[in-house]
Amino acid sequence: MASFTVVRQAKGNGEYEQISAQAEEYLRNPPQQGVHVVFAEWNMFDRHSSLRDLLCSNWAYPPMLWTETCRKANGYAGSARHLQDDNKTVVDSSWFQFLIKQMGGGVNASQNKDGYQWYEMGFHIYVRHGGVAVAFCFETPSIFQNNLRQALSATVRTKLLTDPMAALQCLIIGEVVKLYDVSIWTLRNQIRDIEKRRSGPEHVALAVDFAQLHDLARHIIHACEIVAVAVDTVTTLTANHRMSVCGCPDATPTQVKPNCPHNEMVFWLGLLQNLGRRAQSLKERLSNEINLGYNVVVQRDTRETVEISKLTAVTTSAARRDSASMKTISVVTLAFLPATFVCTIFSMSFFTLNVNEETGQKHWLISDRFWIYWVITVPLTILTLVCWSYGQRKEKKSSSSGETSWKYLGP
Numbered sequence: 001m002a003s004f005t006v007v008r009q010a011k012g013n014g015e016y017e018q019i020s021a022q023a024e025e026y027l028r029n030p031p032q033q034g035v036h037v038v039f040a041e042w043n044m045f046d047r048h049s050s051l052r053d054l055l056c057s058n059w060a061y062p063p064m065l066w067t068e069t070c071r072k073a074n075g076y077a078g079s080a081r082h083l084q085d086d087n088k089t090v091v092d093s094s095w096f097q098f099l100i101k102q103m104g105g106g107v108n109a110s111q112n113k114d115g116y117q118w119y120e121m122g123f124h125i126y127v128r129h130g131g132v133a134v135a136f137c138f139e140t141p142s143i144f145q146n147n148l149r150q151a152l153s154a155t156v157r158t159k160l161l162t163d164p165m166a167a168l169q170c171l172i173i174g175e176v177v178k179l180y181d182v183s184i185w186t187l188r189n190q191i192r193d194i195e196k197r198r199s200g201p202e203h204v205a206l207a208v209d210f211a212q213l214h215d216l217a218r219h220i221i222h223a224c225e226i227v228a229v230a231v232d233t234v235t236t237l238t239a240n241h242r243m244s245v246c247g248c249p250d251a252t253p254t255q256v257k258p259n260c261p262h263n264e265m266v267f268w269l270g271l272l273q274n275l276g277r278r279a280q281s282l283k284e285r286l287s288n289e290i291n292l293g294y295n296v297v298v299q300r301d302t303r304e305t306v307e308i309s310k311l312t313a314v315t316t317s318a319a320r321r322d323s324a325s326m327k328t329i330s331v332v333t334l335a336f337l338p339a340t341f342v343c344t345i346f347s348m349s350f351f352t353l354n355v356n357e358e359t360g361q362k363h364w365l366i367s368d369r370f371w372i373y374w375v376i377t378v379p380l381t382i383l384t385l386v387c388w389s390y391g392q393r394k395e396k397k398s399s400s401s402g403e404t405s406w407k408y409l410g411p
Contacts, residue, residue, distance in 0.1 A: 002044040002051065003076035030126075031302040035160050036134040036169075037152060039145050042071075042122070059126045060093040074099045074133045077231035077236035090129040092165050096233055097122045098176050099226045102141075116219065116409055118180065119144075125168050133164035135172065147175050151405070163182065170265045177268045177275070180227060184275050187220055187282055188259050194289050208293035227276040234269045251298070287364050329335045330355060 002023040008031070010017040023044060045051050045066075048122065055061040064070060079404055100119040109245040122138035137148070151171050160167045194213070345351075350367040 005039040009034045031132045038136045044103045075233045076232045092127045100179050101222050103184050127165045135168045173268045213290050223279045227279050
């Protein structure tokens, strides 16, 4: 069966003790006296509709808060006052919700695979005049529960007796603000680490992980949003309880009641607003780091491009000199090629210089087998040209295939 963790005043000494209470039994039979803080999980109400019905009927919990819209909201606040069935007993109720994104390295709570955890904390305070005051805390981390128990034990008892609604609101908001403080400072530490790496001499040589920076920017944008909503939530809770118009007993519009819990709540509101400004400052600092990283990368790439251009210029100059040398060699070759060809032809055995022994006259004789030279030379020349042409086409096809592959892999 589902159970609650309940912190309540012990009988006799007035100290607070922690017990485990069966959920349905506790909701069906509300306590009659004292201050209770109940820690529960949303999923037990999702599994058992009877618990939701009991919370609404016996504890003035608004049914609209069970809707998906309210459950997924990044924050809200509301309050109500009504009479019980006897038309005499006055019941005050207050409900509010806070959303906190805690990055790794913060409070001692488990983190998911993405390195952060959402705290979707809901609260409902039920106060029966002259009777019991109960604060329901839904989906709160263990560090919050421990701190709230300590704060409750350290609270002056007269505050809880004078205005339990305001006192419980103030205690809860104080601990929530501490969680926001840890969340914002955890983000600040991550940004500071990035700034320190940038200050090092090896920063220019390091690769900038823009995906990581933009992911951190997403977390900071969430932080700015939820802190701003938290400010609105606390403002709503304190709207009717300004120090000058405090609703606590013995207070007047012109006289502030000493030790009023709402005075402390206004302090927490101011601190929460300051955390919102710090979150905005972190957003701007990270944006500055992203811009700097981009400029450093561009500067580094430009420097490398200049170096490559210099090397290309040197290579081009060398190639130009080689081209001039090859041109000279080609001209010399062309100049001597005709003479070499003629010399080669006439030096073959197909040509013979015959000398008449009687007259001493000289004359050239050509062999009747001279056709053999052409029979061998012409086909061999054609075969050479065909092989050269085939090699050129194959090389061109291979080059075209390489260009297509490069274009495909580029995106």
